Amino acid sequence: MLEIYCDSSYNEDGSSFIGIVAIADGVEVHQSTTAVLPAPLSNLECERAAISMAIRMARALRRDDEQVIIYNDNTEAVKEYLEAEMSLYPVEYTPRESPLQSMADRLSKRFPQQLVEIHDLCRRPVESFTPEVLADIARNGSTVLYLQKDRERSSNTKSCYRLVARTADRILSDDHLYCARSGEVKNVKIARDIAADVGAGEIAVALSGAYFLLTDETWGLRLKGGEAYSILPCEIPHRIICHEVDRSPENLWRRVARHNHS
Template identity: 45%
Template sequence: MLEIYCDSSYNENEDSYIGCTVLRGGRQIHQSTTRVPASPENNLECELDALDFAVSLARIFCGTDKEIFIYNDSTEAVRAFQAKRVEIEKEFPGSGVSLNFEYIPREKVHQATADSLSKKFPVFFLDVLSFEVESFSRREDILSDIARNERSVFYLEKVPEESTNKKTCYRLVIRSFKKILSDDRLYPIKKGGPGTQVRAAEQIRKDLSDPEIRSDLEVKGVRLENSYFLLTDETWGLRGTDNQAQSILPTTVPHRIICDEVDRSPENLFMRAERFS
């Protein structure tokens, strides 16, 4: 499967740019920043140019791929290309190509990368392993494990009083079923670049790989092994399009990523776990 995430940055009376990142089988194989050749009059025209460029990239990289997904964060632009999908498919070599245009929020990991590229921010290839996301709402095994085995649950909270229009501040909260074990680590992340959630996760992974920090957390009762990372509204952008997500825990640590599709709050998780205590 080939996936292309595209975005644009419209700059009135200046050059506008398109950012694209291409993935095959979940691994990034291309990223680019390209100046919009014409002079778009508004943001929608710019996004249409971005999708048109993404189609060109799809022709270049499709190879033997029969399923192609192109993502953009403009609903109007996506609808315009969905309407002419069949005609565009005919332009691809061979037969049986399924071309799909889909809307995706800008905070999603790879769309955030495309957005950053359109603003000419350098973005490194995202080769961080992702994990399957498990819904805990009807999983008695997960809820009972958290309640009865005192597993550590990691999640992020946004700190409004420390956040500004130039930075977002996150608090790392680690708690067991009974109590909060640690909530004193703050992560102020400057806006711009490959998404604040992505960079917050990267910084936290580095910290949780530090033996000294891990030792301090262990004194507080935190156990990284067999722990859980809870996806909340503050970290929903780490989730991809295929039920996979990047974690804030190091990939070498055995853990699971959990969420609830409707109520993403920590309170919901621990309320559901209470009946297994």
């Protein structure tokens, strides 16, 4: 079976891109990032272009009478194809959170990310959950920062996140909301906004010695060579931590609790 996951990043002020991931019998056989030409006039038009390209890709990759399924995370675009029977192959909805659709989403943002000037963001090595890190968080009251998606405020054209600052014992702050429109380099835009607020003293939390937890929501800040961009300015002493398998905040707090009682 051939499965093709497609997504797009619409940018009304610049170039829009399509991300494609193709899986044949459970093995990845293709991934790509392609500009949408001519420039789309809306997010829906951009998603239509993504599905159309996925169909063309399926025609090129399909073997004999192999079954094909096209996946996209835009309900309106998928519904259009189903109702109009516009597709040569079945088009199905899949949530953006699914691993392969998430990969297509990241691919649609790969070129825009490379084009964005991000040298003004602080970069730090990414550390694992070592006993020393867990002990510092568990026993010294160190602050941990991470982003949590606000699903009520997010939409097909906008992603919104709450900045959570907490210790092992309590939440210090979770009332700062940051949003990025479709087509913007989400992680970079939000990281810049947070760093600007920190520099302006808008976040009234003790941040010296804090930890920035990389989660699935901020995975786009990860760099090659074991580094990542931070949401905090370099002037503030801090560290970036991440678990390679389970990147959820809940995993960190479970480990901190176990370490505290060991």
